Amino acid sequence: MKNEPSHPRPSEDDRRNALTAIGALITGFLGAIIPAGVGVVTLLDSLRQRPKPRAFRDNNSGVNSSGTGDYVRIAHVDAVPPDGQPRRFTVRMDQVDAWNFTADYPVGAVYVRRTKEGEGKVQVFHSTCPHAGCSVAPSVDGQAFHCPCHNSAFDLEGKRVVKTGKENPSPRDLDQFDCDPEKLAEGEIWIRFQNFETGEEEKKPML
Numbered sequence: 001m002k003n004e005p006s007h008p009r010p011s012e013d014d015r016r017n018a019l020t021a022i023g024a025l026i027t028g029f030l031g032a033i034i035p036a037g038v039g040v041v042t043l044l045d046s047l048r049q050r051p052k053p054r055a056f057r058d059n060n061s062g063v064n065s066s067g068t069g070d071y072v073r074i075a076h077v078d079a080v081p082p083d084g085q086p087r088r089f090t091v092r093m094d095q096v097d098a099w100n101f102t103a104d105y106p107v108g109a110v111y112v113r114r115t116k117e118g119e120g121k122v123q124v125f126h127s128t129c130p131h132a133g134c135s136v137a138p139s140v141d142g143q144a145f146h147c148p149c150h151n152s153a154f155d156l157e158g159k160r161v162v163k164t165g166k167e168n169p170s171p172r173d174l175d176q177f178d179c180d181p182e183k184l185a186e187g188e189i190w191i192r193f194q195n196f197e198t199g200e201e202e203k204k205p206m207l
């Protein structure tokens, strides 16, 4: 009697069907993975190539001005009162992160005042109180800056002042910015705007 194999050999049709199924699987896999891979490469490439914008909004005219390094234009000196009183300006810059570009975004505010040192000389202060981050404002008599949150006070030079019987909780003077000297010589106020840590005796850039 002839012995029958326990596992019959697959027929030619079975092998062909199996190969067709494997081919379909591979084709389907490649069809899904290749577009996904191309998408990831394209995304990474666009992130790598996206330039950091260097055009900043002109605060007065609303016209984009080409950036000078990281300086941002605040105003023309003529926009600041000549009598030494501070004027507040909103600082607007183009913002970019990994996904979004936002033009003309308000990133903070500064107070600018002319000094008595000479024509065109100005002081620029961050409007944020160094104590805990509230906004300072000129006092009613215009002779100081005052923070309404915990009563910090600063003179018009940005120095802390202690009023009789009151404490000044600010750990340092108002944060001041240097102006681009070349621009200032042309009557333009440009600064490198940044935020600073609050609650510290030293002025430390916020990272």
Ligand code: FES
Pocket: 129, 130, 131, 132, 133, 134, 147, 148, 149, 150, 151, 152, 169, 170
């Ligand atoms: S935040 Fe200005 S005094 Fe506290």
